[in-house]
Amino acid sequence: xxxxxxxxxFRTRLQEWIxxxxxxxxxxxxxxxxxxxxxxxxxxxxxDSKMLPSYDWVGFENFAKLWNLSAWWVAxxxxxxxxxxxxxxxxxxxxxxxxxxxxxIRGEGVLRPIYLYPMALxxxxxxxxxxxxxxxxxxxxxxxxxWGWTSFQFNWIKDRDMAIYTVVIAAVWQTSGFVMAMFLAGxxxxxxxxxxxxxxxxxxxxxxxxxxxxxxxxxxxxxxxxILAHLAVKSxxxxxxxxxxxPGRATELPATFMYSYTFTxxxxxxxxxxxxxxxxxxxxxxxxxxxxxxxxxx
Amino acid sequence: xxxxxxxxxxxxxxxxxxxxxxxxxxxxxxSGGEAAALGAVRDKVVADGVAWVDAPxxxxxxxxxxxxxxxxxxxxxxxxxxxxxxxxxxDWANEGLLGNVDTLAAAQGWDAALPQAVKDFTKIxxxxxxxxxxxxxxxxxxxSKAAFDKIGAAYPTTWEELNALAPKFIxxxxxxxxxxxxxxxxxxxxxxxxxxxxxxxxxxxxxIELDDATLRGPDMVAVFDxxxxxxxMVDENFSGRDWNLASAMVIKGEAAMxxxxxxxxxxxxxxxxxxxxxxxxxxxxxxxxxxxxxxxNSLSLxxxxxxxxxxxxxxxxxxxxxxxxxxxxxxxxxxxxxxxDIDVSIMDACAQETSAALGSNDAGGTAxxxxxxxxxxxxxxxxxxxxxxxxxxxxxxxxxxxATSLADAIAxxx
Numbered sequence: 048x049x050x051x052x053x054x055x056x057f058r059t060r061l062q063e064w065i066x067x068x069x070x071x072x073x074x075x076x077x078x079x080x081x082x083x084x085x086x087x088x089x090x091x092x093x094x095d096s097k098m099l100p101s102y103d104w105v106g107f108e109n110f111a112k113l114w115n116l117s118a119w120w121v122a123x124x125x126x127x128x129x130x131x132x133x134x135x136x137x138x139x140x141x142x143x144x145x146x147x148x149x150x151x152i153r154g155e156g157v158l159r160p161i162y163l164y165p166m167a168l169x170x171x172x173x174x175x176x177x178x179x180x181x182x183x184x185x186x187x188x189x190x191x192x193x194w195g196w197t198s199f200q201f202n203w204i205k206d207r208d209m210a211i212y213t214v215v216i217a218a219v220w221q222t223s224g225f226v227m228a229m230f231l232a233g234x235x236x237x238x239x240x241x242x243x244x245x246x247x248x249x250x251x252x253x254x255x256x257x258x259x260x261x262x263x264x265x266x267x268x269x270x271x272x273x274i275l276a277h278l279a280v281k282s283x284x285x286x287x288x289x290x291x292x293x294p295g296r297a298t299e300l301p302a303t304f305m306y307s308y309t310f311t312x313x314x315x316x317x318x319x320x321x322x323x324x325x326x327x328x329x330x331x332x333x334x335x336x337x338x339x340x341x342x343x344x345x
Numbered sequence: 346x347x348x349x350x351x352x353x354x355x356x357x358x359x360x361x362x363x364x365x366x367x368x369x370x371x372x373x374x375x376s377g378g379e380a381a382a383l384g385a386v387r388d389k390v391v392a393d394g395v396a397w398v399d400a401p402x403x404x405x406x407x408x409x410x411x412x413x414x415x416x417x418x419x420x421x422x423x424x425x426x427x428x429x430x431x432x433x434x435x436d437w438a439n440e441g442l443l444g445n446v447d448t449l450a451a452a453q454g455w456d457a458a459l460p461q462a463v464k465d466f467t468k469i470x471x472x473x474x475x476x477x478x479x480x481x482x483x484x485x486x487x488x489s490k491a492a493f494d495k496i497g498a499a500y501p502t503t504w505e506e507l508n509a510l511a512p513k514f515i516x517x518x519x520x521x522x523x524x525x526x527x528x529x530x531x532x533x534x535x536x537x538x539x540x541x542x543x544x545x546x547x548x549x550x551x552x553i554e555l556d557d558a559t560l561r562g563p564d565m566v567a568v569f570d571x572x573x574x575x576x577x578m579v580d581e582n583f584s585g586r587d588w589n590l591a592s593a594m595v596i597k598g599e600a601a602m603x604x605x606x607x608x609x610x611x612x613x614x615x616x617x618x619x620x621x622x623x624x625x626x627x628x629x630x631x632x633x634x635x636x637x638x639x640x641x642n643s644l645s646l647x648x649x650x651x652x653x654x655x656x657x658x659x660x661x662x663x664x665x666x667x668x669x670x671x672x673x674x675x676x677x678x679x680x681x682x683x684x685x686d687i688d689v690s691i692m693d694a695c696a697q698e699t700s701a702a703l704g705s706n707d708a709g710g711t712a713x714x715x716x717x718x719x720x721x722x723x724x725x726x727x728x729x730x731x732x733x734x735x736x737x738x739x740x741x742x743x744x745x746x747x748a749t750s751l752a753d754a755i756a757x758x759x
Contacts, residue, residue, distance in 0.1 A: 295739035
């Protein structure tokens, strides 16, 4: 009795343990390299770290300094402009393209990858290409002038008030196709019976989309929002390639601010504080949204 | 136990186990001229029997290399030597991470060979922690002879002359000032103007001592007035342009002048232009006596415990300071030797003039360290000041507002 029980148990126990064993290395790695370093960054934001991490506690001094910096305010305001326009425009364009592509048109197989393709490029490539396209000396403005439309003007990238919108243009170009693919998948998942029933009831095409299709796409909206919001907050490479933060410092975002204070200006404490603020921003937007969405489903 | 031994094995293979002594040099000199310059040092080191382990980290004017260094220090694996600038050397020395080559320096008489300006950034607290390869002059104007000939003007020797030239150039279809609108370029332009308009004493008080009254004073307003005049001389398209593209505008004669450090010379030489015949290298006008804004490049030596590595560091230091290497290095780099006691007559006219100017300004106490290159102040202050300077240059702020915002930015960052 005492001898036979463990041998039976061993198989079941092994079956129980193997998934845990297999997953544990990646779990441990994630705990250390994601959450461990988040904790480390939060700790650093309360220290007087300059060039190298230091462990002298200074309380909220870094945060006070941070919010007194005009450069940080510029970055925060830029992020608000950029993130809201980027998320809204991408969602609208993505949804429109998806609905149009879903009309059983010819050549969908060709069009879909064309719209999706920009996503395959890195933001560095997108940024560099758009930098040239929007440069008044060599890009669109110059071409228009060469074609004879000499009054044409498009110098936003050199204009400190408009430059942040050029970032929106490039980012929207990059990501709308991807959002479209997500919405298209959502549209394909909608039960045709529901649509037919609505059509029989005499619903117009417009109200069909407004009342049935778009509400049914809620999960797709959620994924699109989550992906776009985090892309917006972590935008770094696009800024570096497109404007380098300029003209002046007109297109700095929190991510570029964080890098320059942490690594090039020997103010690691302030850099860490800005990273913590960014994390809190994301958490403040995402948590209620995810909570509401996920709670409703279950 | 077996895992432990595998780990040790991995660690052992990861660190360089070489039979001959070697020296690992971390740097960001990856462009053609820079790499060729470093090659002069490498050849000498290799000839002296020490293997050279090259660790280049490209990009960002050294920012990327600095980030890489920080991670190497954090993991307890510093390179033997690292290219770094100004206050960074002092910061690393204060962290206690830099070794020194004092015995070698004493034996070779470095104290007499190097100007005080260079020693300020290589001999920290009485120890030679860094070995200088070259000195750059940052307050220079690069002028196109063709452009000046077209309007029949001489090179400017005062700021008034310079400002009066601008409308004539515009009339002739030439851009008066080629400029790349990137924050760091505006910072270098600002320090050149500060030294030229305000003079060496003002420069020291404002940008090294960071004296608040001087930063808000009339001299600073005059500096910003001149910056505003320069702001009116650039083309519409200047924002975001790389510095070498601005140099190319002068080379092609599309623009008349560029205010830039003497690393711009490499662009002119590579384009096959001759100093004097095609272009001129002149210091910016000096309203209040001579001055010379310098930037020192040096390789800093990290503390080593292995005696073989220490010996290898001395070979490296000795190679850098070798007079022939200093000349060869700087012919390729476009700078001037850090030593002022050696013969530079085989170098080009620009380099000879700059080298002589360094000697005379160092003796006269009017050589001042670069602000934009973080010699005069630390990275946090320079970063904040750069924000204010670039904001001024990209706006219609008045000179008085510019001076106030600069002083506020510096006060906040101290």
